[in-house]
Amino acid sequence: MPGFATLPYDVAHVLDTLVLVLSFALLYQRRLFGVLTIYAWQALLLAAAAAWQAYAQDAPHLYITAGIALVFKAIIIPIALHRIIVYLDIHRTIETALGVGATLTVGVALVALSILLVLPVTTASGALTRESLAAALSVVLLGLLMMITRRNAVSQVVGFMSLENGLILAAVGVKGMPLVVELSIAFSVMVAFIIFGVFFFHIRERFDTLDIHDMERFRGERR
Amino acid sequence: MLTALLPVLLAYGAASLSGIIFGRRAQVVVYGLSALAAAATALAAARFLAAGAAPESALLPLGLPWIGAHFRIDSLSAFFLFVIGLAATLISVYALDYGKHDAEAGRVLPFYPAFLAGMTLVPIAADAFSFLVCWEGMSVASWLLVLATHRQAETRNAAFLYLVMASLGVGALLLAFGLLAGGQGDYSFAAMHGAALDRWRSGLCFVLILIGTGSKAGMVPLHVWLPPAHASAPSHVSALMSGVMTKVALYGFIRLAFDLAGPAPWWWGAVVLLLGGVTALLGVLYAVMQHDLKRLLAYHTVENIGIVVIGLGLALAFRADGLALLGALALAAALLHVFNHAMFKSLLFLGSGAVLVATHERDMEHLGGLIHPMPVTAFVFLIGAVAISALLPFNGFVSEWLTFQAIINGALLPQWLLKFAVPVVGAMLALAAALAAVCFVKVFGTVFLGRARRPAAAEAKEVSALMLAPMAGFAAICTLVGVVPQSILGLVRPVAASLIPGGPGIELSDWPWLAPLGPDHSSYSGIVILLAVTFLTALSVLVIHRFASDRLRRSAPWDCGFPDPRPETQYTASSFAQPIRRIFGSIAFAATERIDMPGPGETRPAAIEVSLSDPVWEGIYAPTARLVGLLSERLNLLQFQTIRRYLSLMFAALVLLLLIVAVSQ
Numbered sequence: 001m002p003g004f005a006t007l008p009y010d011v012a013h014v015l016d017t018l019v020l021v022l023s024f025a026l027l028y029q030r031r032l033f034g035v036l037t038i039y040a041w042q043a044l045l046l047a048a049a050a051a052w053q054a055y056a057q058d059a060p061h062l063y064i065t066a067g068i069a070l071v072f073k074a075i076i077i078p079i080a081l082h083r084i085i086v087y088l089d090i091h092r093t094i095e096t097a098l099g100v101g102a103t104l105t106v107g108v109a110l111v112a113l114s115i116l117l118v119l120p121v122t123t124a125s126g127a128l129t130r131e132s133l134a135a136a137l138s139v140v141l142l143g144l145l146m147m148i149t150r151r152n153a154v155s156q157v158v159g160f161m162s163l164e165n166g167l168i169l170a171a172v173g174v175k176g177m178p179l180v181v182e183l184s185i186a187f188s189v190m191v192a193f194i195i196f197g198v199f200f201f202h203i204r205e206r207f208d209t210l211d212i213h214d215m216e217r218f219r220g221e222r223r
Numbered sequence: 224m225l226t227a228l229l230p231v232l233l234a235y236g237a238a239s240l241s242g243i244i245f246g247r248r249a250q251v252v253v254y255g256l257s258a259l260a261a262a263a264t265a266l267a268a269a270r271f272l273a274a275g276a277a278p279e280s281a282l283l284p285l286g287l288p289w290i291g292a293h294f295r296i297d298s299l300s301a302f303f304l305f306v307i308g309l310a311a312t313l314i315s316v317y318a319l320d321y322g323k324h325d326a327e328a329g330r331v332l333p334f335y336p337a338f339l340a341g342m343t344l345v346p347i348a349a350d351a352f353s354f355l356v357c358w359e360g361m362s363v364a365s366w367l368l369v370l371a372t373h374r375q376a377e378t379r380n381a382a383f384l385y386l387v388m389a390s391l392g393v394g395a396l397l398l399a400f401g402l403l404a405g406g407q408g409d410y411s412f413a414a415m416h417g418a419a420l421d422r423w424r425s426g427l428c429f430v431l432i433l434i435g436t437g438s439k440a441g442m443v444p445l446h447v448w449l450p451p452a453h454a455s456a457p458s459h460v461s462a463l464m465s466g467v468m469t470k471v472a473l474y475g476f477i478r479l480a481f482d483l484a485g486p487a488p489w490w491w492g493a494v495v496l497l498l499g500g501v502t503a504l505l506g507v508l509y510a511v512m513q514h515d516l517k518r519l520l521a522y523h524t525v526e527n528i529g530i531v532v533i534g535l536g537l538a539l540a541f542r543a544d545g546l547a548l549l550g551a552l553a554l555a556a557a558l559l560h561v562f563n564h565a566m567f568k569s570l571l572f573l574g575s576g577a578v579l580v581a582t583h584e585r586d587m588e589h590l591g592g593l594i595h596p597m598p599v600t601a602f603v604f605l606i607g608a609v610a611i612s613a614l615l616p617f618n619g620f621v622s623e624w625l626t627f628q629a630i631i632n633g634a635l636l637p638q639w640l641l642k643f644a645v646p647v648v649g650a651m652l653a654l655a656a657a658l659a660a661v662c663f664v665k666v667f668g669t670v671f672l673g674r675a676r677r678p679a680a681a682e683a684k685e686v687s688a689l690m691l692a693p694m695a696g697f698a699a700i701c702t703l704v705g706v707v708p709q710s711i712l713g714l715v716r717p718v719a720a721s722l723i724p725g726g727p728g729i730e731l732s733d734w735p736w737l738a739p740l741g742p743d744h745s746s747y748s749g750i751v752i753l754l755a756v757t758f759l760t761a762l763s764v765l766v767i768h769r770f771a772s773d774r775l776r777r778s779a780p781w782d783c784g785f786p787d788p789r790p791e792t793q794y795t796a797s798s799f800a801q802p803i804r805r806i807f808g809s810i811a812f813a814a815t816e817r818i819d820m821p822g823p824g825e826t827r828p829a830a831i832e833v834s835l836s837d838p839v840w841e842g843i844y845a846p847t848a849r850l851v852g853l854l855s856e857r858l859n860l861l862q863f864q865t866i867r868r869y870l871s872l873m874f875a876a877l878v879l880l881l882l883i884v885a886v887s888q
Contacts (some may be wrong), residue, residue, distance in 0.1 A: 097391050141877075148874055
C-alpha cells in the first residue's frame with residue numbers, strides 16, 4: 001500500500017493539487033480566453049493525473065481515460081468554445097456576481113470543508129485515495145462556485161466542465177473503478193457541451209436573465 | 224375461509240373489468256356479480272364466526288419481493304367481513320335498479336366492484352404493506368366514485384377535501400406502522416404484535432393511529448370531508464361509504480390500537496372516550512342544522528361513529544384496568560353498534576336515494592307529503608329513522624343500551640379522571656340520542672308528512688320493487704336484531720373475548736332476557752317488549768273502540784294549524800330546528816339570526832336570515848389553509864428565478880449538508 005513519502009503518492013498529490021490550484025485560477029480569471037486556456041491546462045493535468053494513476057495502480061484502462069481527457073477536454077472543447085466566442089462575438093470580459101477576493105475566500109473555506117469531510121471518513125483507506133478524494137471534492141465544489149459567481153454563460157459552462165474534471169479526478173483516484181463510469185461521464189459532458197452550444201446560439205450573453213417576463217407576456221399571463 | 228374469498232375477489236375483478244369494457248350496458252353484470260360476491264363473503268364470514276374457527280393465514284408471493292403479502296383472518300376480521308358483505312349484498316341489489324337512473328353510470332360501474340374489493344381486503348391484510356395498499360385502493364376507488372358527479376362544482380370541492388384528508392390519514396398510518404415495526408424491517412402484523420415500544424413511542428404511535436383511522440371514520444375534528452363527500456356520491460355509493468367504509472376505518476382502529484400497539488395505558492381510553500363524546504354530540508348538532516337530506520344523514524354517520532368510539536374508549540380503559548368483563552361488554556356494544564349502524568344507515572341512504580329518484584330533490588325544504596305517493600318507502604324509512612333514534616324495539620336501542628350499561632359501570636374505574644369523565648360522556652351520549660330523535664322527527668315530518676312543497680314532490684311515484692326489497696331487507700334486519708339481539712351478539716361475543724383477554728365474555732345464556740353482566744344486573748328482552756307493546760296497543764284500540772262514547776258530533780274540521788292552504792305556510796325543517804339552534808347553536812356554531820323587517824309603507828316581504836359558522840372549520844382548517852396558502856405564495860417566488868439563482872440554492876443546500884456531516888462526525 002502506498003504511504004506517505006513514496007514516489008506514487010508524491011506525484012499523484014502534486015498533480016491533484018495542481019488541478020486544484022488551477023480551479024482557483026479559474027475563479028479569479030476575468031477574461032474569457034484566459035478562462036479557456038486555464039481550463040485546457042486543467043484538463044491536461046487531469047490527463048496526466050489519470051495516466052499517473054494508471055501507472056501507479058497498474059490499471060491500463062485508465063490510460064483510455066487519460067486519452068479521452070487529453071483529446072476532448074484539453075484540445076477539442078477549448079478550441080470549439082474559442083471558435084464559438086469569436087463567431088458569436090461574445091463579450092470578452094466576465095461580469096462577476098461576487099467580487100474576486102470574496103470568491104477566493106469562499107473557495108478556501110470550501111477546500112477546508114472538503115478536507116474536514118473526507119479525511120475523517122476515509123481513515124480506513126490508503127493515503128493515495130484520501131488525498132485525491134479531498135482534492136477532487138474541492139474541485140467539484142469550486143466548479144459549482146464558479147458557476148454561480150459568474151454571469152457569463154461561457155464561464156458557467158467552463159465551471160460545469162471543471163466540476164466534471166473533479167468527478168473524473170475522484171474516479172481515477174479510487175482503485176478498481178470500472179471504465180464504464182468514466183466513459184459515461186465523458187459522454188455526458190459531450191452532451192452537455194452540445195446543449196450549451198445550442199443555448200449560446202439562442203440566448204447569447206443574456207443567459208443570466210433568461211427573461212421569464214418575455215415568456216409570460218408571450219403566453220398572455222399577467223402577474 | 225381465505226380460499227373462499229379468492230373467487231369473491233375474482234368476481235369483483237371481472238365485474239370491474241366488464242364495467243370498464245362495456246360501460247353502462249354491463250350494469251346488470253356489475254351489480255349482479257357484486258351482489259353475489261358480497262353475499263358469498265357474508266356467508267363465509269358468518270360460517271367462520273359461528274363455527275368459532277381458528278385463525279387462518281396465507282402468504283402470497285405478491286407485492287414487494289422477498290416480503291410477499293400476508294393475509295390472515297381471525298374472528299375480528301370475519302365479523303367486519305360479515306358486516307361488509309351483508310350490507311354490500313343488499314346495496315348491490317338496490318343498485319341493479321337505482322343504477323338505471325344514474326346519469327353517470329359509466330363513471331360508477333368500473334370502480335364500484337373495486338371499492339368493494341378494497342373493503343373486503345383491508346380486514347384480511349396482515350402486513351403493513353398490503354394493509355396500506357388495500358386501504359388506499361379503497362380510498363381511491365371511493366374517491367373516484369364521489370367524482371362521478373364531477374360536473375357540479377360542489378362535488379369537485381368535496382372530492383378535493385376528501386383526497387387531502389385521505390392523504391393525511393394514510394400518511395399518519397404509514398408513520399404508525401413505521402413506529403410499530405421499530406426498525407426491524409419486518410412489517411408483518413405478527414412481528415408487530417410482539418414488539419415492545421417504550422412509553423413515548425407507543426403514545427406517539429397511538430396518536431398517529433387515531434389520526435389515520437379517525438380521519439377515515441369521520442371522528443371530530445377530522446370529519447369535515449365526510450358529509451360533503453358522502454352527500455355528493457350516488458346514493459348507493461353513499462350508503463356504502465357511510466354504512467360500510469367508516470366501519471372498515473373502525474376495524475383499522477381496533478386492529479391497530481387493541482391488537483398491534485400492545486398493552487394500552489388507561490389514558491388512551493380516556494382520549495378515545497372524550498373524542499367519541501364530542502364526535503357524537505357535535506355530529507348530531509350539525510345534523511339538526513342541515514336541510515340537505517343526504518348531508519344530514521352523513522352528519523348522523525359522524526354521530527354514530529362517535530357512539531361506537533365511546534364504546535371503544537371504554538373498552539380500552541376497562542382493559543387497561545383489568546376489568547375484563549366490562550371491557551368485553553363495552554367492546555361488544557361498540558361492535559354491535561357497528562353492525563347496527565351499517566344496517567340502518569344503509570337503509571336510510573337507500574331511502575334518500577329512492578326519494579332522489581322519485582323527486583330529483585335532496586333539499587328537504589322542497590319535499591313533503593311523500594307518504595302518499597311512496598307509502599312503502601315511507602314505512603321502511605320510518606323503521607330506519609326509529610332505529611337510528613335508538614327507540615324500542617329496534618336494533619339501535621340495544622347497542623346504545625349496552626353502551627350505557629358500560630358507562631354506568633364506569634365508576635368502577637380506579638382513575639379519578641375517568642370516574643368523572645365517564646358520566647359526562649354518558650350525558651353527552653344521552654343528549655346525542657335525544658337530539659337524533661329530534662332530527663329524525665324533523666326529517667320524517669318534513670319529507671314524508673304534510674303536503675308537497677314543490678311540484679316535483681307532488682308528482683313523485685313509488686320506486687320499483689327491486690329497490691324496495693333491499694330496503695325492506697335492511698328494515699327486517701333492524702327489527703330482528705332489535706327483538707333478538709342475541710343473534711348478532713352471539714357472533715360478537717368471541718370477537719370481544721379475543722381482544723379483551725382474561726374474562727369470560729358477556730353473558731348471553733339467559734334467553735329471552737339479555738343480561739350481559741349476569742342475572743343480578745340490568746336486563747333487556749326485545750321479545751317481551753315487543754309483546755308488551757303489541758298487547759298494550761291492542762288493549763288501547765279495544766278500549767277506545769269498545770268503551771269510547773259513540774255519540775255523533777258535527778263540527779268544523781281542525782285545520783292542522785294552517786288554515787291557509789298554500790304549502791309554503793307549512794312548518795319547515797328550519798323552523799323545526801329553530802329551538803335547538805337557539806339553545807345549542809349559539810354556543811356551538813355562533814348562530815345568529817337577523818330579522819329584516821320592512822319599514823311602514825314598504826311592500827317588500829320581511830325576511831329572517833340565519834348564519835352559522837362551523838367552529839371546527841373556522842378554528843382548525845381555515846387557519847391551516849391560510850398558512851399553507853401564505854407559505855405557497857412565499858415559496859412561489861422560487862418558481863421564477865434565473866438559472867444562476869437555482870444553482871446558488873443547490874450549492875447552498877449542498878454546502879449546508881456537507882457542513883452538517885463535517886460537524887456531526
